[in-house]
Amino acid sequence: MTTISQLNLTFCEGADEMRYVVPKEKEDGFYFSNDDIPLPDVGSWLRSIKYKDENAYLFVLDIDAKKFDRNVLIAARGLHDTIRNYLHVEPVLKASGSKGVQIIFKLNFDENVEEHIALKNMENLAYTLYKITTPEVRKRIRFDEKPGIDCAMFTKRRMLRSFCKHLGSNMFSVPYKYEDDFNTVKKRMNLEVPLISFDTFPEVQYNDEYVIYEYTTSTNDIGVLLEELPDLDPENKKVAADNKKYQRMPTILKRVVDCDHVDHSLKWPLISYLHIWERMQPKEIAEWLWQYSGWKDLSNVKITMYQITWTCNWVDKQEWWKQDKSIRYLFPLPDSFLEPMFQERALKIGWSNLYQELRYTLTRYLSMLGLEPSEASQTVQ
Numbered sequence: 001m002t003t004i005s006q007l008n009l010t011f012c013e014g015a016d017e018m019r020y021v022v023p024k025e026k027e028d029g030f031y032f033s034n035d036d037i038p039l040p041d042v043g044s045w046l047r048s049i050k051y052k053d054e055n056a057y058l059f060v061l062d063i064d065a066k067k068f069d070r071n072v073l074i075a076a077r078g079l080h081d082t083i084r085n086y087l088h089v090e091p092v093l094k095a096s097g098s099k100g101v102q103i104i105f106k107l108n109f110d111e112n113v114e115e116h117i118a119l120k121n122m123e124n125l126a127y128t129l130y131k132i133t134t135p136e137v138r139k140r141i142r143f144d145e146k147p148g149i150d151c152a153m154f155t156k157r158r159m160l161r162s163f164c165k166h167l168g169s170n171m172f173s174v175p176y177k178y179e180d181d182f183n184t185v186k187k188r189m190n191l192e193v194p195l196i197s198f199d200t201f202p203e204v205q206y207n208d209e210y211v212i213y214e215y216t217t218s219t220n221d222i223g224v225l226l227e228e229l230p231d232l233d234p235e236n237k238k239v240a241a242d243n244k245k246y247q248r249m250p251t252i253l254k255r256v257v258d259c260d261h262v263d264h265s266l267k268w269p270l271i272s273y274l275h276i277w278e279r280m281q282p283k284e285i286a287e288w289l290w291q292y293s294g295w296k297d298l299s300n301v302k303i304t305m306y307q308i309t310w311t312c313n314w315v316d317k318q319e320w321w322k323q324d325k326s327i328r329y330l331f332p333l334p335d336s337f338l339e340p341m342f343q344e345r346a347l348k349i350g351w352s353n354l355y356q357e358l359r360y361t362l363t364r365y366l367s368m369l370g371l372e373p374s375e376a377s378q379t380v381q
Helices: 005-014 070-087 115-132 135-141 182-189 244-248 251-258 266-276 282-292 301-317 335-349 351-368
Strands: 018-023 030-033 044-048 056-064 092-095 099-106 160-161 165-166 171-175 204-207
Touching: 005 044, 005 171, 030 282, 030 301, 044 165, 056 070, 056 115, 070 115, 070 135, 070 182, 092 165, 092 182, 160 301, 251 266, 251 335, 266 282, 282 301, 335 351
Parallel strands: 099 204
Antiparallel strands: 018 030, 018 044, 044 160, 056 099, 092 099, 092 171, 165 171
């Protein structure tokens, strides 16, 4: 009988990098680690799409959606047909364990092809497959949009969940059969039916002639700016929706959390808010963002931790609490954030109560730093 551990080891074979998502033992939540390795039926394994000892990658059409539904499954089946007919290979079909599916095969490149070229070729191949597939598929999903094919998969050091537990949904990322209907795939993700076998990824040697269309308007590296932030969608319940910190958060920051691609000018105010208002340390902030944000560029643990730590240290070293300002203008966030934050809160509790709340927030933050309230300027005491 096939086990999730067997499938998982085969899936991860040859990966250039591995990372793990480990449930916390004595409290809710989980953390990312490069060293602590959970069982795949307890935590998640993430493998790089890049192979270690050969110039090869997992080519992944990652169909991402707001929810897992029949549209996603029908689109995946259509793209599977396109790949089979165009590249003459039977790709692996994988349910993500959450809201989407992935269509996967191994793509080999000549030794002299550099990584950034290979990734761009993969994106162009994905776009070509999307363009030449049936109108029925293109009616159901988009390219580089939701619901649709996620181009973030074609970025450097990209990681992919293996066959294992998805801690965000408590379901499992598993292979499924082409002929499986919607209910069967859902049962597979809950391990209610036997796992199907998986031996290896089918392989394709890349050829420039495969690319008919080049994708030139990718938003992978373009972060959304403040004026471009999408509004909250009440019909689309986010993973963070039940989290207390998210519930306390001002709407403008919830919009930052929910967005897929965010410019740095929006990230540091959110990090500063979590550090000041929620008194979270860098590691806690990183784990919270990995668990609850929609950001697609958190795959590098070291870089993410460095940027969050730098922001928190910057906030602490500014001694902004000593400035001779009204407390309304004291906190080290841009006015473009503070104004809507405070306006929203004042509508709920009134300006007088807001000022008291801000003083309490400052007192708790100073206490976290080991400072007394008297350290603040006389204006805000």
